[in-house]
Amino acid sequence: MGFGQGLSGLNAASQNLDVIGNNIANSGTVGFKSGSATFADVYASSRVGLGVQVASINQRFTTGIVSTSGNQFDMAIDGAKGLFVVTQPNGATLYTRNGQFLADKDHKIVNAQGQQLMGYAPGGTNLIGMTVPVGNIAPQATSTITNKVNLDANADVVPGTNVARVVGVVNLDDGTGSVPFYYETNGSTYTWFTDPAGTTPGGAPANGTTYTTGAPASNITFTGGVPDSAIPTTGGNVAYVAPVTAVPFAMTNSDSFSKMVPLTVYDSLGNEHRVEQYYTKREPAGGNSVWEVNYVVDGNYDPANTAILTFDPSGRLLSGSPAAINFTPGGGTSPADPVSIQVAYDGSTQFGGSYSQDFVQNGYATGEYASMSIGSNGELIANYTNGAKQTMGMIALADFANLQGLQPVGGNAWAETANSGQPIVGTPGSNGLATIKGQAVEESNVDMSQELVNMIIAQRTYQANAQTIKTQDQVLQTLITMR
Known part of the structure; x- marks a missing residue:
């Protein structure tokens, strides 16, 4: 029995060395998981064991070092x-x-x-x-533009409507008959004209003369061209409004807008189109600041592509977002779908400072496959030449x-x-x-230093089992030589 036990030990130690050798051989193998031999004793119906056997070869599924x-x-x-x-x-x-x-x-x-x-x-x-994807990625037509701008609160107002002068008229009688007199006034200063349109200065009532107005009758004495009491309104409108000429938007007239910002958008075929945003500061309304935004697409202006942005006295946007740009692409040999873009200005401000604009549009042209990247969640992401x-x-x-x-x-x-x-x-x-x-x-999870130590132990185990066989042989030889 001693020979069998020693032989089983040699066999087990040899298999252990095989496992260790396999680990060392695969120390540079990517994804390799090192193994280890587990042993079990062998018994029959006796108190003395029959040796050892390899119970299993287990692999250690611990994580190896991750290297770039x-x-x-x-x-x-x-x-x-x-x-x-x-x-x-x-x-x-x-x-x-x-x-x-x-x-x-x-x-x-x-x-x-x-x-x-x-x-x-x-x-x-x-x-x-x-x-791996092949071919081009399909283009995406622009459908949204997200703007975040600051408009200069100190910009000059560009008049949006015409405001005409209002010329008043009063009928005065100096005793010889009723005569109409035409004027402008701000309530204290009067400018006199000889015609209803207020184009020819002159025609002021005579100084020092007392006139009688029409019904209700009252007397007015003029000194230096200024009446000693307010002129009654029976003759006409005496409100004074300074003349203002409106400046309609025109992209060729730099006086008709305050700031222009260009950007590129895309149609359904991936063709580029230039959109210019023209910001124009208009007259305040209701205690709030008003900005007009006109959109010019590829040099073409459509009054329907216009937005009005309103800011409160603190410079915060009150209304006007989102706006819309609609146009039908033209100029190419292949027709593209009409483009409808929602333009947002959420978070925009009107502060006293320089203009600033940050915008993002969601369209892009077609692009060729360039490379692949891998997300931590396992996404395979294809990258294209158009970004x-x-x-x-x-x-x-x-x-x-x-x-x-x-x-x-x-x-x-x-x-x-x-x-x-x-x-x-x-x-x-x-x-x-x-x-x-x-x-x-x-990388492999093989611990080289541990494997070398294990190799020494397995070698000694093999030598020890060989020694038991040698000893058993000597004992047997002694028995044979006995007389």
Whole structure:
């Protein structure tokens, strides 16, 4: 029996050395999980053991160091829970921690073994193979412009309406007959005219003369052209309004607006259009400041594309947001859909300071695929030459109730077994699954110093078991030589 025990010890120590050697050999393998041998004693119907056996080879699914690789398709599982789901060309599903992927000739995202990475379509629930997008991204017509501006509270008012002079008339009688006299007044100063239109100065009543007005009759004495009492209103309107000439908006007249800001928008074909926002400060109304905004598209002005912004005395926007710009694209060889844009000014102000404007429009032209980036939640995001981004899918991760029950199949992969249980599949960061780090890989979790120590122990174990066989041989030799 001593030989059998020693032989079992040699066999177990040899297998242990195999495991240690495998760990050391794969210390540079991305996603590799180190293993360890567990042993069990062997007994029959006796109090003396029959030796040792290897009970199992367990793998340690602890997380390896995550290091940056720079490869756009590389990804690391940043946590203990989760394995990538990959499909072999024959349709079999495997699981791996190795996140070294690339795009093959068919634009599939695969690993070095040709296994395709699995995930979900945006908003989908069924597993599909992940691919790299081809072709151009569709353009998006501009539908919103979000402005946040400050309009100069000290800007000059540009008159928006005509205000004519009001010339009054009063009938005065100096005893020889009633004569009409025409004037302008601000209540204290009078300017006299000889005609109802107020174009020819002169015609003031004679100084020192007392006149009788029409009904109700009253006497007025003029001294230096100024009456000694107010002129009654029976002759006409005596309110004085300074003459003002309106300045209608015209993009060619810089005096008709206060500030112009250009921006680019897009139609349904991705063609660019220039929109110019012309801000014009108008007369205050109701104690609030008023700004008129005119929109010129590709040099064409439509009065319907006009907004009125109202600010309170504290410079806060009261009304005018949102506004609208509507136009039909023209000038191209292919017709595009009419464009309707909602223009928001929420958060805009009118303070005493320089003009400032920040705006964002949501349209873009078509663009070619440029690169892929990976979000921490497993999103595969395609980046295009026009600056647009598009989510192409979500990476799937799988977890098992018993990871030790998985069957290693080589190529950094495991297969599901009855002992592992069925996979629990989800997206990174959900249901306790780990997150993803893009352009990085998870290194092997082999602890080289620990493995070298384990190697020394296994070597000594092997030597000790060999010594028991040698000792048993000597004992047997002694028995044989006995007479």
